[in-house]
Amino acid sequence: MQKLYIIKIGGNVIDDESKLQQFLGNLSKIKENKILVHGGGKVATDISKGLGIEAKMVDGRRITDAETLKIVTMVYGGLINKRIVSALQSYECNAIGLTGADGNIIEASKRPIKNGVDYGYVGDVTHVHPQTIIHFLSMGLTPVVAPLTHDRKGNILNTNADTMASALAVGLSGNFVVHLIYCFELKGVLEDINNKDSVITDINFSKYENLKEKGIIAKGMIPKMDNSFDAIKAGVGSVIICHADDIINIIGKNEKKGTKLSLS
């Protein structure tokens, strides 16, 4: 089977124009099949503020009401997605911007109300339809996926980019050896949060349990790690968590960078 790299970037790359350009320049040098999944970034917050729309939070979680959905559809699906696509085109990488609705690649259902909290227009992925994406890859296209899905009832839904990346990885693992790479602001999972070079190079499932117990892996990293281990269990070839600068070394030069996750 052919290799496929699914690479996820977040706000720390998207919000910094020079970092973004450097990352996209590197990405365009990777000649293998690849899919980029991008998150949001602070521009959505800035535009919401500009329009006088306040972020609604319940228990520290953002609620996607109708106005917020408009903003994220505009910013994630329009501004950020097309900025990335046009930049990749300038680097001779034939990118195509997609949401889950485009070609019906990723379906979701509106998150049910839980403990009285209605998250609004937030989607939990229900189906990935790999065939259209496989076609695009065979045409030499590089899909650039925004963190939006749809419910096939006409609604766009705000969806976590990490989850979309792992859902795509799982959905395509029957057709490719999929390598899922989560880029973030650090060089990998750190042994000591105060030492940016203390990267833990390999984490298997029992070590993960151990690191959670010790509190070394905590908070926002836990859902990312859970997503990753679920993906590996479902057939994804490998998951690496690394700095955005390292993708060219990992993929292009086959160097060992970041934290590699494995089951055993």
Next chain:
Amino acid sequence: MQKLYIIKIGGNVIDDESKLQQFLGNLSKIKENKILVHGGGKVATDISKGLGIEAKMVDGRRITDAETLKIVTMVYGGLINKRIVSALQSYECNAIGLTGADGNIIEASKRPIKNGVDYGYVGDVTHVHPQTIIHFLSMGLTPVVAPLTHDRKGNILNTNADTMASALAVGLSGNFVVHLIYCFELKGVLEDINNKDSVITDINFSKYENLKEKGIIAKGMIPKMDNSFDAIKAGVGSVIICHADDIINIIGKNEKKGTKLSLS
């Protein structure tokens, strides 16, 4: 050769949710190859106003400065495009939203400064690359094209939707018998502007010249008509100007509606 319908809708359909839904429901019933090109609509103006960005006009023409480009990229490429795509998906039509940058389908160059007027980030179409679109159509996808192109230097450019529709029609006329349909708020080109039923059913090039002389065709209709005749000269099978409600009668039922243009 197979038939291909390229249908363009503007603000009068997009700005009215019930009209838009009815139109998209009708469109989804057309089983032949089809491409929808959409314009802007007043939501871009509303959002600009909300953000305190004033429309810049020179000689009655809108200037696309950097801030306005962000707005149209968000609104045309994100909000409107994804609203249409997700609605079509709910009608079982497998739509895919595209700008000219996506798959590099339509390239443009920034309009040169003319008589001292810099229109800003406005694109004049230079190349249509039909192969990717042909692939999409063969996959059963319905492209939904936003009025944005790119310059392959990393810039998105604001582009007239009528022009994009005719450029696509010409670019695909080597592979399909293309029928280009411009939907607007009237039933067709009118003999008498005060009588909405006075549709001129057929206009050839010499009649067009005559109607222009008489002032029956004037103002905004002239570039639309010029575009249309250029498209026919370049190989497009037919051009019809009609009301959005009539597409299902024209395509589905083969009825004669609107104004049909021909060379002779």
